[in-house]
Amino acid sequence: MAVTPSTMTPLGEKAPAFTLPDPRAGRDVSLSEFDGRPLLVMFICNHCPFVVHVLDELVRLGVDYRGEGLGVVAISSNNVATHPDDAPDRMAQLAEEKGFAFPYLYDESQEVARAYGAACTPDFFLYDADHRLAYRGQLDDSRPNTDVPVTGRDLRAAIDAVLRGQKPSEDQRPSAGCNIKWKG
Numbered sequence: 236m237a238v239t240p241s242t243m244t245p246l247g248e249k250a251p252a253f254t255l256p257d258p259r260a261g262r263d264v265s266l267s268e269f270d271g272r273p274l275l276v277m278f279i280c281n282h283c284p285f286v287v288h289v290l291d292e293l294v295r296l297g298v299d300y301r302g303e304g305l306g307v308v309a310i311s312s313n314n315v316a317t318h319p320d321d322a323p324d325r326m327a328q329l330a331e332e333k334g335f336a337f338p339y340l341y342d343e344s345q346e347v348a349r350a351y352g353a354a355c356t357p358d359f360f361l362y363d364a365d366h367r368l369a370y371r372g373q374l375d376d377s378r379p380n381t382d383v384p385v386t387g388r389d390l391r392a393a394i395d396a397v398l399r400g401q402k403p404s405e406d407q408r409p410s411a412g413c414n415i416k417w418k419g
Contacts, residue, residue, distance in 0.1 A: 239355040239414035243371055246405065250274065250366040251350035255310065255340035258323035259330040264338045269306035271364055273397045275390075277309045278348060278358040278415065279339075281329050282320040285412030286356050288379040290333065292387045293357070296394075297336035303398055307337035312348035313356075313416040321416075348415055355412040361393050361403070369397050372407035 254265040266274075277293065279286045286293075297307050313321040323341045330339040342348055351360055361370035370393035377383040393403035 237414070238411050240409040240411050241358045241371060241373075242352045242354045243407070243409055244352040244360070244368060246368050246371070248368045250276070250360070250362045250368070251347065253310075253340075253342075253347045253350075255342055255347060256323070257338040257340050259327040259335070259339060264308060264340055266366070269308075269366075272304050272306055273364050273369075273394075274306040274308070274362045274366060275300075275394065276351065276360040276362070277307070278312060278351070278353040278356055278360075279309045280311045280313045280318070280321045280356045280413075280416075281325050282313075282318060283356040283413040284379045289357060289374050289377065289385050289387075292374065292385045294333050294335060296387060296390070298334075300394060300398075301336050305394060305398060309335070309337060309339045310342050310347060310353075311339065311356075312342035312345045312353065314345075314418045315343075316418070318416050345415070345418060353415060355410060355414055357412050358410050359390055361390070361397060363397050364400075369393065370403045370407060371410075373410045378411065 396403040
């Protein structure tokens with residue numbers, strides 16, 4: 236299983252605008268819907284073993300922070316011609332089965348993934364209330380086929396700091412996972 240690290244976009248960068256469809260809800264979701272509050276943007280997909288390994292924790296994050304003022308979106312940017320398990324109908328099915336408490340958006344053009352500098356699944360970008368990048372990196376130290384439990388420790392610590400109006404530690408480790416399946 237090949238491992239791709241996240242690119243570690245410079246902290247402080249402004250969140251790129253997006254408007255993407257949520258196949259489950261049947262509506263578009265835009266960055267502007269989260270104005271004035273912190274936002275977690277997660278690049279995930281249905282098939283990647285790294286995402287499958289942490290998926291239950293991502294669902295818990297959505298539930299745990301639902302009433303805390305944190306916006307959360309997941310985005311799939313994979314090429315569905317080569318990876319049909321990541322197609323919008325399958326995304327909607329997974330979101331429904333797992334009870335996602337956040338939109339799961341489809342980036343068909345892959346322009347949003349490129350704008351964010353997303354490289355792998357999962358890839359996490361946490362923005363403060365001004366939508367300045369406060370954290371990018373791993374969920375925690377767990378990876379598939381290891382004995383390290385999935386806790387969400389690193390990302391949760393960053394979220395908690397941002398929700399308190401503080402900066403997360405700048406000691407941030409890259410996420411690691413499957414590369415985004417780019418077109419052409």
